[in-house]
Amino acid sequence: MTGPNQTPIGTMMCTQNQPTQNVNCLTRKVSFVFYCAPLDESNSMYEAAYGSGDVTHRAITSSASYLNNLPFVVVDADTNQVIYPYNNANGQTAAFGPKVHSNTLHDGARWVHSLPPINIPNHVNRIALHIANDAYQGYRRFQLFPWTVPNSAHCRVNVYELRSDLQERFSDANQLGQSPAENTLAAKPGSADEYYGYLNGDVWLSISHEFTDQEITRLCPPETLSRTAQGGGNTERLDVNWTVVLQPIYGAGVNSRSMAPFNVRIDALGITAKFTERAVANAVYTSNRTTVQQALRRTSPRAFAALLKAAWRVRIDTVDLSSSWRPMLGSRLHKMGVGLDVTHFDDGQENIHFVIRNQGIADRGNAFPASPGGRRLEALYEELRGDPGVSSGAVHTPWRSWVIPHDNHMHITVKFE
Ligand SMILES: [Zn+2]
Known part of the structure; x- marks a missing residue:
């Protein structure tokens, strides 16, 4: 399902002391990392918004979000052609893998899923994801994070799942600058080749069939x-x-x-x-x-x-x-x-x-x-x-x-x- 069958883009050997001129040896890769929403309980950003001990506005209760086996595909955002999984002629989808634990984002423990690095074909300028039931062939209506792929060897895109009402606090606490507009990615301040976007409840509404x-x-x-x-x-x-x-x-x-x-x-x-x-x-x-x-x-x-x-x-x-x-x-x-x-x-x-x-x-x-x-x-x-x-x-x-x-x-x- 996930075996790369893509033709290599550059086969020329770029050995030392050889003039490389303008040969493009670059296969661009993009890696998505999903940080799933933490519980509201004991979440300092939730408590800052609603007061310590508030239960009225809680949404993420009893079980923090995770995405094991969630279907997804990555498409050329301009043509809607699937570029990942590489074998997709029969509508195959890829699936999120196992979760790992993370505590680095100042709002509680999160489950994290790293998607495999995805090779971007040279002719593709913009990519987007389809996830959940929107990933199924025939149901792909909402391009998640349509984005022009930068011209660098390997970009990392962090997707932070969070409540819409906490995203400004999240941006501040994690020194991310201004929150990106809905369903867009922004460059992460101070990091090369790193980008981020917010998967909030409003985006989930658009994604879900x-x-x-x-x-x-x-x-x-x-x-x-x-x-x-x-x-x-x-x-x-x-x-x-x-x-x-x-x-x-x-x-x-x-x-x-x-x-x-x-x-x-x-x-x-x-x-x-x-x-x-x-x-x-x-x-x-x-x-x-x-x-x-x-x-x-x-x-x-x-x-x-x-x-x-x-x-x-x-x-x-x-x-x-x-x-x-x-x-x-x-x-x-x-x-x-x-x-x-x-x-x-x-x-x-x-x-x-x-x-x-x-x-x-x-x-x-x-x-x-x-x-x-x-x-x-x-x-x-x-x-x-x-x-x-x-x-x-x-x-x-x-x-x-x-x-x-x-x-x-x-x-x-x-x-x-
Ligand atoms: Zn249930």
């Missing part, structure tokens, strides 16, 4: 759901047009940046989706302009459809959601709009009210509780695992299929395509 009604119809075509009738007997059937059924979710929160909880009634299924307080805090507080609706619209319809379908089949009538698309917290999954977190559900008819939280580490990986609520969660879990739109093995709970950090919610990953 917003699902259209046509895509909802394609990803979640109309279908007929069925379930066993209560008390046995005939099977109940329900025709569902997901583009219509999901409209109340994708229509919620227009022009709102409120953290208040809100309920979305899905009448067609008799289910209420409850978005908990601060469910969109990461999307909204890391940016200056992201609205609640824009965050919801960046979450795959497959995630909502899979959960609602499973809930309908096992007769759950409310589900509490604590997180959908969020750009700057934890792993790549929620950043790519394919993750959904569920914290609680009810079946009013049978008086089941279940909080999805284990009692401690002994529960991790073990059977669901034997209570009626635990058995209902098991049924929901099995439904989700059997959904063809859900990624294989990607339903995590505080009991079965536990992986860190799922002690207080169930996480679902769906397929992007």
